[in-house]
Amino acid sequence: MCLAIPGKIIQITQQEKDNRLGKVNFAGVVKVVNLTYVPQADVGDYVTVHVGFALNVMDQHDAELVISHLNSVSEQNEAKLDKVRQRIQKRSGRS
Amino acid sequence: MIKYVSEFRNVQAVHKILKDLHGITKHSWSIMEICGGQTHALLRYGIDELLPKKITLLHGPGCPVCVTPLEKIDKAIYIARQSDVIFCSFGDMLRVPGSHLDLLSAKAEGADVRIVYSPMDALKIAGENPHRRVVFFAVGFETTVPAIAMTVHRAATLKMKNFYLLVSHVLVPPAIRALLAAPDNRVQGFLAAGHVCTVMGYEEYIAISKEFKIPIVVTGFEPYDLAMGIFMCVRQLENGTFKTENEYTRAVARQGNVLAQDLMHRVFKVVDRKWRGIGVIPQSGLDLNEHYAEFDAETAFNVHLEVQEPEECISGLVLQGVKKPFECSEFAKRCTPDHPLGATMVSTEGACAAYYRYKMIDGDKK
Known part of the structure; x- marks a missing residue:
């Protein structure tokens, strides 16, 4: 039940402080999503959505770094992946 | 192809990590994934079968459908049968067996039971039906709670008088503590549920790691994660360390979503x-x-029930990682997804349903 899916905000449709809404594109399926918990999210951002609510703005830089590594993983080893992770964590202040 | 999902299903990368895992594994370890969604994904992608033989995965209680106590299902059915009620629920609650029947059967008998995607849909139905009482079955872990909190807060703002919640929310950290404190605990490391931590962060888990000297890794849902x-x-287990680490950095920050937590605390x-099959867990x-309180369905409908759970279903032991689904004498015999005896066979995230779906070939165990 705790599954949440990332989607891209394509339009902010309502800016009320307690009821911020926007249209979010999930690989072609567009749904209205409640964005009240992510006031910083804007058009172009990816948000993680669960039962109609965005729970966070995805750290795209982090995601892209891991993806770029995954794509070249056949030439790399786990230690290098760890280094990437450590760099990401230092940069984002996350441990 | 959903961006930021499909990339994390990179087969080569997963195989590389698993190869490295084989390289570092020297001892036998039992690791529990808390979340039923992760149980489902591990079996769906066959990751459990690619692990070193020394690693045992235990499947945890993180399936809200599975742990919703029997009396809440009975209460839901009682409320749904009232003639002026529209009863709204997430779809996977409808087939969970109560003492005598399930919500789907109540619907077949004429109750107005509706499946909704979001609690906000139930609030909309309440607005469109001012002469009916609309009740939403509020189940779920911390991932789902912010949506419910916002919905009831909105109902209060709109001064709704015909909207109620039947609440059965559960919290992950007290369940972890209860599992670790149990005398028959076998869990040596945890994968913490990624999306619960998206909301709550993971500072509470850092405290658990220290207190119980156990590694916890906040983990996502894709094969790479x-x-x-x-x-x-x-x-960590091989190195003898016990920290909380974050694998799911793209979706989880240490402090979580503070706005969501604030509203949760204002509403709840x-x-x-009581957890089905497990019993009462304090402060959970x-x-x-x-x-x-005016939105509480149990008060509004004056429904108070205490129900004894049947003894034949061992889902409580499965949910605590003490037994595997195959160890139940009724598994795939009298208990199947079409005719479940217990909730772990109903929910798609239940361990028994996942084993039935992914580990049975031609009626035999794979």
Whole structure:
């Protein structure tokens, strides 16, 4: 039940402080999503959505770094992946 | 292809991590994934079968459908059968067996039971039906609570008088503590549920790691995430460390979503909660607090039940990682997804349903 899916905000449709809404594109399926918990999210951002609510703005830089590594993983080893992770964590202040 | 999902299903990368996992695994370890969604994904992608033989995955209680107590299902059915009620629920609650029947059967008998995607849909139905009482079945872990909190807060703002919640929310950290404190505990490391931590962050888990000297890895739901989460957990176990680490950095920050937590605390209070098959875990649930008590369906409908659970279903032991689904004498015999005896066979995230779906070939165990 705790599954949440990332989607891209394509339009902010309502800016009320307690009821911020926007249209979010999930690989072609567009749904209205409640964005009240992510006031910083804007058009172009990816948000993680669960039962109609965005729970966070995805750290795209982090995601892209891991993806770029995954794509070249056949030439790399786990230690290098760890280094990437450590760099990401230092940069984002996350441990 | 959903961006930021499909990339994390990179087969080569997953195989590389698992190969490295085989390289570092020297001892036998039992690791529990808390979340039923992760159980489902691990079996769906066959990751459990690619692990070193020394690694045992235990499947945890993180399936809200599975742990919702029997009396809540009975209460839901009682309320749904009232002639002026529209009863709204997430779809997977409808087939959970109560003492005598399930919500789907109540619907077949004429109750107005509706499946909704979001609690906000139920609030909309209430607005469109001012002469009916609309009740939403509020189940779920911390991932789902912010949506419910916002919905009831909105109902209060709109001064809705015909909208109610039947609340059965549960919290992950008290369940972890209860599992670790149990005398028959076998869990040596945890994969923490990624999306619960998206909301709550993971500072509470850091405290658990220290107190119980156990590694915890906040883990996502895609094959890469799961393989990496297990790798990070085993690496700690082999090194003798016990920290909380974050594998799912793209979606989880240490402090979580503070706005969501604030509204949760404004709307709900922490209470003792009965978990189906497990029993009461202290301070492990949420109920509406006094400011939002008027929306509480159990009070509004004056429904109070205590129900004994049947003894034949061992789902409680499965949910605690003490037994595997195959160890139940009724598994795939009298208990199947079409005719479940217990909730772990109903929910798609239940361990028994996942084993039935992914580990049975031609009626035999794979």
